[in-house]
Amino acid sequence: MIKSLKNQLVLALGLLVSVIGVVQGVSSYQLSKTGMSALLDMRLEQVAARLRDGLADSLPKNPARGTQDERDVVAVVWKPGEALPFRTTDPSLHFPRDAQPGFSGVDVNGEHWRMFTRQEPTMTIQVAQRSSIRREITQEAATQTLWPIAVLLPLVWIAVALVVRRSLRQLNELGEEVRAIDMGHLQPLPTVGVPTEIAPFIHSINTMIERLATSIEKERKFIADAAHELRTPLTALQLQADNLAPHIYPGNQERFQELRKGIARSGKLITQLLRMARADAPMNGAPLARVNIADVVTAAVADVLPIALSRGMDIGAEEMVNAHVRAVETDIGMAVKNLVSNAVRYTPDGGTIDLRTRRDGDMVWIDVVDTGPGIDEALLPRVFDRFFRANPDIEGSGLGLSIVKAIAARYGGDVTLKNRSDGRSGIVASIGFPVEEASESVPSPALNL
Ligand SMILES: Nc1ncnc2c1ncn2[C@@H]1O[C@H](COP(=O)(O)OP(=O)(O)OP(=O)(O)O)[C@@H](O)[C@H]1O
Ligand SMILES: [Mg+2]
Known part of the structure; x- marks a missing residue:
């Protein structure tokens, strides 16, 4: 069974068109054969008429036997009272003189002929043609009518496939949109320009x-x-x-x-x-500010500095980029502080914690790198789950990273947690937000006064 709607439609429409094409082909083949037969009959009648109108006298009296092309019509003219034909185009053929007037079929010299007999008071005229030659001619003509259909059918299949694909493209696009539905941002799908069926x-x-x-x-x-x-x-x-x-x-x-x-x-x-x-709450028009990332990082470091110093840790910020984010300032601060406090909490005394910021395209990233034990790779995918704690020996509620993730999603950003890849043990926790370029800055209402 074909599961794809597209393939089902293409197959059904293609087969339908093919059946119509075949029926059309067969009927035009038959019609053409009948038409050609009628034409050939008409030709026999015309030749007979011309023989009656004087052409008979101009025929050679004793034509050589068997010289006539076998595709040509054979003509025989009889005069009343004479036993042999008055004129014949092929003396080797002996047609029955008493054949019924009009069209008839006769067998002469082992071949079947279609013959037209015309009875006149002064003569009997017979014009005949081999049935095999007639068949050949009618079939040739009828076959010609099949060419357009034979050429068109594959083209119709291609056209059907293209049309169906084009019509179903919107369904695919819809599938993409449904797939992209984010639990953090449940936006309804657009309904404008959508086909009525969908x-x-x-x-x-x-x-x-x-x-x-x-x-x-x-x-x-x-x-x-x-x-x-x-x-x-x-x-x-x-x-x-x-x-x-x-x-x-x-x-x-x-x-x-x-x-x-x-x-x-x-x-x-x-x-x-x-x-x-x-x-997790919707923004609901909370006032957004132009948040300086360097300030947020400095504040987060200052926040944990006393406890870090008391535990003999080296904590510092380096490689600061000048970047701003449009957000509620406390949100960005809370997200970065959660990452920094994790680094302090899970790194043993005397460890090092480095913060750095970097630009990547239109995003600004804050990396918090520690020298702690890191996290078992198998547990890493679960660290953003609510209440998940990879290290139950150290106190914590298991909600910090869920909060960070929700904040990142709220501003179209992202957060990642990886073990260090430079050979040392420790975690690289990174949070990124879309940068607000200087020109995009929206002046605060106070400045507009
Ligand atoms: N820098 C880190 N080094 C080692 N493990 C970490 C680090 N950051 C987070 N983890 C692990 O990930 C788990 C989840 O972190 P998360 O911040 O969500 O919760 P928590 O720190 O346990 O509690 P909370 O932050 O709510 O007080 C932690 O329990 C810890 O096991
Ligand atoms: Mg935490």
Whole structure:
């Protein structure tokens, strides 16, 4: 069974056209044969008429036997009362003198002939032609009529294939668009210029996209609301613990500290959940600014500097390019800080962390390179999954990279995490955003006043 719609259409239309072509060919072949036969008959009649009108007398009296071309018609003229023909174009052929007037078929010398007999008071005229020659002539003429169809049929197949391909191209384009639907940006498919047959299909997909977007938004709101609701009792819990601290017996201090750490961990998780819900939220006209990438990198380094120094780490930024991105400044800052804080968190004391920025086409990339243990290649594809942690020994909620990915997608950027390829162990975490060129800069409303 043919699965491709295109092939099915081409085959069906091609076969249909071929059947029509064959029927047309057969009928024109038959018609042409009949027509040619009638013409040949007419010729016999004409020759007979001319013989009656005096041509008979001008025929040679004793033509040599067998000299006549076998494709020519043979003429015999009889006079009443005479036993032998008055004139004949081939004396070796003996046609029956008493044949019925008009057309008839006779066998002479082992060959079949088509003969026209004309009875006149003064003479009987017979004009005949070999049936095999007539067949040859009619077939030749009929075959000529088949040529156009034979040439046209393959061309029609090609034309059908081209037309079908052209008509289905829009379906392919639609397939590409459906494939490109991004869960982060659920945009409905365009409906303008779409063929009427495909429009209901697109409408269904768009309804589905709408429902999907609504349910994703509901889920996001639920996370945001839940995190928000949890924050208040947790803050109260933290305050209570702080108040209790001076009253805890020294023997219970260790367990009490564990309790406080647990509360702090929950607090961090709630903060990350809120950040993720925010990063996933639609932009909804948030004010965009021209964000200087070098400033973001400097701020991210400054943020982790105290902890990095306390752990004997060497952290620095180099190779700064001058590039700007149009975005909500805190988004870009949060994404870069997440990558830098991962590098600090997962690199052992005394390690090195380098930040650098680079231009690649219309993108600006920030690379955060560390000298930590890296990540098992098999686990790398999962690091952007929510709550995934490759190293459970080190504390973390597993949401940082999901937040980074959501922020990158929000601005049409991208984020990658790879093990270092220069022979040293460590991670190269890169985040890229489309550059806002200086000329594209939109002046802030304040400047327009
Ligand atoms: N630079 C790095 N070196 C080694 N492993 C890393 C690095 N960055 C991330 N990982 C691994 O990827 C996992 C996911 O990182 P992610 O930032 O999403 O979560 P987290 O750091 O565990 O928690 P959070 O960032 O929410 O506090 C981490 O748990 C860690 O195992
Ligand atoms: Mg992290």
